[in-house]
Amino acid sequence: MNKKILTTLEFNKIKVHLKNYTTTAFGAEEADKLEPSSDSQVVEGWLEETEEGMKVLRLRGGIPLPVLQNIRPHLKRLEIGALLNGSEIAQIGKVLYTTSEVLRFFEDLSEAEVDLVRLYELVEKLETVPSLSGKIRQSIDEDGYVTDEASTELRSIRHQIRRNEQSIRERLEGLIRGKNTKYLSDSIITMRNDRYVIPVKSEYRSVFGGVVHDQSASGQTVFVEPKQVVELNNRLRQQQIAERHEVERILAELSNEIAPHRQVLLQNSYVLGRLDFIDAKASFGKEINAVVPRISPEKYIVLRQARHPFIEEDKVVANDIILGEDYQAIVITGPNTGGKTITLKTLGLLQLMGQAGLPITAAEDSQIGVFNEIFADIGDEQSIEQNLSTFSSHMTNIVSIMSQMDKNSLILFDELGAGTDPQEGAALAISLLDAVGSTGAYVMATTHYPELKVYGYNRKGTINASMEFDVDSLSPTYKLLIGVPGRSNAFDISRRLGLEESIIDGARQMIDVESQDLNEMIADLESRRKMTETEYLEVREQVEAAEKLLKDLENAYGYFFEEREKEFAKAKEQANEVVEKAAEESEKIIKEIRQKQLSLGRSQVKEHELIQVQTELADLKQAEDSKLEKNKVLQKEKAKQVLKPGDEVLVETFGQRGTLIEKISSNEWQVQIGIIKMNVAENQLTKVSPAQEEKTQKNIVRVTSSSGGGRTWVSSQLDLRGMRYDDAVHELSNYLDEAVMSGYSEVIIIHGKGTGALRNAVNDYLKNHRSVKKYGLAPQNLGGTGATVVEFK
Structure with a gap:
């Protein structure tokens, strides 16, 4: 990446800001040498590191790293055989x-199963040296002071020093009190030349004897070492020399132990610095409310709600900047002070930040391309540099850009063709844009020339854009309008400021018809855009309301199924009660049959048959389980709802019935609705029963005998399923009469399980029928609770 673009777009300011978040010397070095990369894999790795760093920041508040100094010079000194001081060893x-x-x-x-990849790989490169680390912590404190625990000898020497210092102070304190006070300038004990002394008035220097070590600037005070403490000071001096020698020995020993681990220490420092740099990127991103962008393999740029990172978030106007997929060139036209240049810089700087692995100030789902080069010819008209620039300097820069660009370049032109004759400048700008477009490079250009508005319409892969201007408030809104060219607001502004209409009309007549038509077209586009935007906001509100309603319906739907399962459980309990009651009655009947058989001395019904009947009756009872998912009845009902090809369904979206053809994906089916086939989400399908065909024959089957005078016989079964209450009772009445006349001793009435209403109707009728001896539920193999067996008198 060329160095000039980093200066032009002020990328170095980003680096300085980022460096403030580092706490280690190696992390600061990483920030200093940060530059965008043109290697997609490298950029992707950097962005993944940043994303993981932001995850750790969210979950744990960041990576715990203290201030670490640069130990590279210390390790270099060890390499040449030098010894380290206490401060250097403390840093290591x-x-x-x-x-x-x-x-x-x-x-x-890792134990908390936090999903990280890059950071775990980086941390694996760290190596610990527990023995060395423990010894340094025992011997050297954070400030580099060698502690008493460093060696037994050092502890003993320092103990002697403290005792000797105490003796000296006690001896001197005895001299500075009482009658000797008059000889002293001040009653204090101080030090000169590492020896304890007292301040004595110059005229009394001989009173205490001993050695004079210093005098004040005025000469009125001399610092005397009294003869009473000379020997003690000499002993203290020897002890201090012994301490220094022992400290030097300890530091030399530690230096020699550190030397073999130079590479490990250097590697650890680099890894910790890299972790610090990643943590700094995450903290920087959090401060500016940034996101980690995705990389587009096709180099499509989609910056949603992009904003310049140097402008405060509550003041900046965010814009969507899209380039690459539908068009490779954006031409922004319109007057000055509208925000064209800052939009240009925003695109360039965010692209540089993304290619440097930094989070960008944009919304989620933003993506960047990876370009080999980013070029810019930008002159800030508010700066001295722009006021001094000339057409020649601009063209020199543009010539350099044209000679280096290729299809993997992003080019930013500010006020393209400005600084010369408008007609020639416009023609030159169009020719330059054509040249850039022929290479396949992406370009965003700003201009004043109206000719480029037409260019944006006529050239393939090029689109017009402008910065919105509020004529009512006479101020720019700084909002980027893609697809709408800029228009001159001079007449509207003049009118609002009070300029006479005749002057405005005169000026309007002086401009050509094409310019007037173009401005009118742009005004119409802006009007339509505002109307569309208003409609969009209304539709969005409706969509949000619909989504809320859908959520409420889903909650109600879930509540419905929960209540339905509760009702199934309740029905199951009631069914068990009925079965238990029937079992008790059947047990009584079976006992009576056994007694009759014993009394008659013969057995028409086998004992094992009676046992089988008892077993079947017992099987009618379903095991109760508090867990609904173990309920067989519910499982059976749920199984009925499983969709499969050929099932009839109700398509909720259209309210139409259809037939399932095949499953397209895990949650989508192809459905045949009439002559139309379409793909429908599974959650929009409800399984329904096939449309029942009208019964074409009577429930009662009559058979005419070939002999016997044409006598009519009825079937031993009557099917009442699907009939209404009154029709079922009427059909049952006729059937029972005909069954009795046909000589049946026992018949079966099929009423189905359903809600139980039809079964109750049958039981109520049978209870009062004159020919019925008894009745009860059919055995399991003959329909169970869905049928009733009737025995005639």
Whole structure:
């Protein structure tokens, strides 16, 4: 990526801002050397790191990294045999300790099943040296001071030093009190040349004897080491020398132990710096409310609600910037101060940020392309540089761009062709855009020339755009309008400011008809756009209301099925009660039959047959289970709702019945509705029963005998299913009379299970019929609770 574009679009400001979030020297170096990449795989890896960093920031508040200094110079000194001081060893120890802490942090994330890939791979490169880390922490504190625990000898020496210092102070305190106070400038104990002394007035320097080490600037005070403490000071000095030698020995020992681990320490520092840099990118993204963009393989740019990162979010106007898929060139026309240049810079800077692996100030689902080069010829008319620029300087820059660009380039032109004769400038701008378009490069250009408005309509792959201007408030809205060219608002603004209409009409007559038509066309486009936008907002409100209604219906639908299953469970309990009652009655009957058989001394019914009947009656009872999913009745009902090819369904969207042809995907079916085939989502389909055909024959089957004078016989079964209450009772009455006349001793009435209403009607009628001896539910193999067996007298 050329260096000039980084300066033009102020990418370095982004780097400075990012660096403020780093806490390690290596992390700061990563921020300093950050540049966009033209390698798609590299950019994708950077963006994945950033996304994972933002995930850790959301879940755990970021990666715990303290301030870490650059230990590279320390390791270099070890390489040449030098020894490290306490501060340098402390910095190395901090790297080792932080390594262990970061490893524990990511182990916790892994145990919590936080999905990370790049960060886990990076952390795997960290190596711990527990023995060395522990020894440094024991011997050196954070400030580089060698602690008493570093060695037994050092602890002993420092103990002697403290005792000796205490003795010196006690001896000196005895001298500065009482009658000796008059000889002193001040009753204090101080130090000169690492020896304890007292301030004595110059004329009394010989009173205490000893050695004079210093005097004040005025000469009125001398600092005397009294003879009473000379020997103690000498002993203290020897002890301090012994301490220094022991400290040097400890530092040398630690330096020698660190030296073999130079590469590990350097690797750890780099990895921690990289983690710090990733965490900084995440924190930076959070501050500016940025998102991680996707990479488009086709280099399509889709920046939704894009805004410039240097403008405060509550003040900036966000715009959708789309380039590449439907058009490769955008020509923004319109007057100055409308926001054209800032829109141009927003596109370029966000693209640079994305290719550098940084989050961008745009909405979710934004995507960027990866370009080999991004070129820009931008002059800020509010800056001194632009006021001093000339047509020649612009053209020099453009010539350089044209010589380097290719199909993998993004080019930004600000005020293309400006600075020369308008006619020639417009022609030159059109020719330059044609040249760029022929290479396949993407381009966004701003211009004042009305000729380029027509160019945007006539050239394939090119679209007009403009910055909206509110004529009522006489101010720009900074909103980008794709597909609408800019128009001159001079007449409208002048009229609102009070200029006479005759002057405006005179000016209007001076411009050519084509320009007037073009402005009128643009005004009409803007009017239509505003009307469409209003309609869009209305439709959006309706969609939101519909979605809310759909959600309420889904909740109600779920409640319905929950209640239905409760009712199934309740019905099951009631059915079990009926079965139990029937079983008790049947048990009594079977006992009576057995007694009769025993009394008659013969068995017309086998014992095992009676046992089989008892078993079948017992099987009628269903096991109760609190869990509805184990309920066989419910499972059977749910199985009926499973869709399969050939089923008739109701398409909820259209309110039409159709037939399932085949399953297209996990949640979509192809449905035949009349002569039309269409794909419908499974949640829009409801299985329905096939349309019942009208019965073409009577429920009672009569058979005419070939002999016997044409006598009519009836079937031993009567099917009442699907009939209404009155019709069923009437049909039952006629059938029972004919069955008795036909000589049947027992018949079966089929009424179905359903709601039980038809069964109750049959039972009520049989209860009062004069020819019925008894009746009851049919055995399981003859219909169970869906049929009733009637025995005649």
